[in-house]
Amino acid sequence: MKLEILKEIIKKKENKSEFAIVTKLSTGESEIFIDKKPLSKNFNKYTDQIENFYKSKKNGVIDNTDVFIETYIRPIKVIIVGAVHIAQYLVDYAKSLNFEISIIDPRGYFASEQRFPNMNIINKWPNEAFKEIETNTNTALIALTHDPKIDDPALQHALKKKFYYIGALGSKKTHENRCQRLRESGFSEDEIKSIHGPIGIKLGGKSAPEIALSIISQLVSETYKK
Amino acid sequence: MKNSFDEKILEEANDWIKTNQKVVLATVIQTWGSSPRQVGSRMIVNEKGDFSGSVSGGCVESAVVRECIGIIKDNKPFKKIEFKVSNESAWEVGLACGGEIAVYLEQIN
Numbered sequence: 436m437k438l439e440i441l442k443e444i445i446k447k448k449e450n451k452s453e454f455a456i457v458t459k460l461s462t463g464e465s466e467i468f469i470d471k472k473p474l475s476k477n478f479n480k481y482t483d484q485i486e487n488f489y490k491s492k493k494n495g496v497i498d499n500t501d502v503f504i505e506t507y508i509r510p511i512k513v514i515i516v517g518a519v520h521i522a523q524y525l526v527d528y529a530k531s532l533n534f535e536i537s538i539i540d541p542r543g544y545f546a547s548e549q550r551f552p553n554m555n556i557i558n559k560w561p562n563e564a565f566k567e568i569e570t571n572t573n574t575a576l577i578a579l580t581h582d583p584k585i586d587d588p589a590l591q592h593a594l595k596k597k598f599y600y601i602g603a604l605g606s607k608k609t610h611e612n613r614c615q616r617l618r619e620s621g622f623s624e625d626e627i628k629s630i631h632g633p634i635g636i637k638l639g640g641k642s643a644p645e646i647a648l649s650i651i652s653q654l655v656s657e658t659y660k661k
Numbered sequence: 662m663k664n665s666f667d668e669k670i671l672e673e674a675n676d677w678i679k680t681n682q683k684v685v686l687a688t689v690i691q692t693w694g695s696s697p698r699q700v701g702s703r704m705i706v707n708e709k710g711d712f713s714g715s716v717s718g719g720c721v722e723s724a725v726v727r728e729c730i731g732i733i734k735d736n737k738p739f740k741k742i743e744f745k746v747s748n749e750s751a752w753e754v755g756l757a758c759g760g761e762i763a764v765y766l767e768q769i770n
Contacts, residue, residue, distance in 0.1 A: 436686060436767050436768075436769050437769075437770065438678060438769055438770060441671060441674060441675055441678075441769055442675065444671055445671055445672055445675055448667070448671075448672075458765070458767075460690070460739075460741060460765060463738045463739035463767055465767075494699075494700045494701035495690070495691070495700050496690055496691055503688070503690045503765065505688070505701050507667075508665045509665060510665045510667075511665055532666055533665055533666050533667040533669075
């Protein structure tokens with residue numbers, strides 16, 4: 436692989452683009468495939484097969500050819516509401532798993548650069564913050580403040596936009612009260628049931644890193660169910 | 662569906678190159694049967710045999726490292742190698758899981 440192609444791949448990953456790398460195994464030549472853009476003469480006769488692999492987001496050698504394709508898809512966006520202690524550990528796990536994290540917290544003393552270096556922190560109330568983040572059914576929400584003033588608007592946004600994962604921290608009692616408030620706001624039982632609350636899988640631990648691990652485990656598991 | 666989990670091996674390759682190391686990229690391109698790592702899994706190897714990432718669960722990495730050092734020495738741009746189910750010989754390199762994998766080695770230059 437040529438160094439300039441490697442650098443281009445890294446740049447595209449940083450920009451969260453979707454693309455594929457195609458390699459001719461018999462010659463070692465490789466290039467970057469971008470949807471709807473023509474390929475060079477080395478690869479253009481395989482365009483249909485390459486597009487098929489790309490659309491099904493697969494890696495592999497195209498049947499009866501010597502062309503290997505590896506597809507890159509956009510990282511999953513995870514929004515954490517509450518720049519709390521658990522969030523500091525979540526950020527570390529999420530980085531290794533290539534999730535793209537944004538943290539929302541209107542409380543400036545929580546959402547500080549010192550506590551979360553090099554992170555996308557939005558120091559606003561959720562309704563304002565969501566104007567800055569594009570969200571869809573491929574987005575996840577982790578609500579950690581267990582303060583209805585902060586969590587509830589975020590949960591409502593996530594339910595309306597049908598996020599594939601919505602989790603909310605809090606005891607069973609806190610969660611019951613939360614569900615009741617959402618009912619009163621007009622959300623259906625099915626919508627309310629889609630919220631993972633209390634959040635996380637049962638690990639048994641109670642420390643901040645253990646709770647973060649239980650949350651990230653549930654998130655990964657739900658990501659594979661999509 | 663493929664997920665976006667990514668091990669940042671290419672980023673690490675670029676960091677190695679910045680410090681003037683010769684780097685071979687090894688990629689799992691095909692698997693048959695039960696194999697420990699999926700297609701697209703990667704490792705990088707430098708001329709000294711330092712490596713990062715993986716193409717199996719530790720079963721064939723040492724052989725991949727040797728092959729990579731070899732292609733740097735011989736200045737070959739690429740090579741495809743295959744590993745099959747290991748035989749009875751205890752120290753033979755192979756996949757204990759009974760699968761087969763094809764790994765593509767390519768120098769970054």
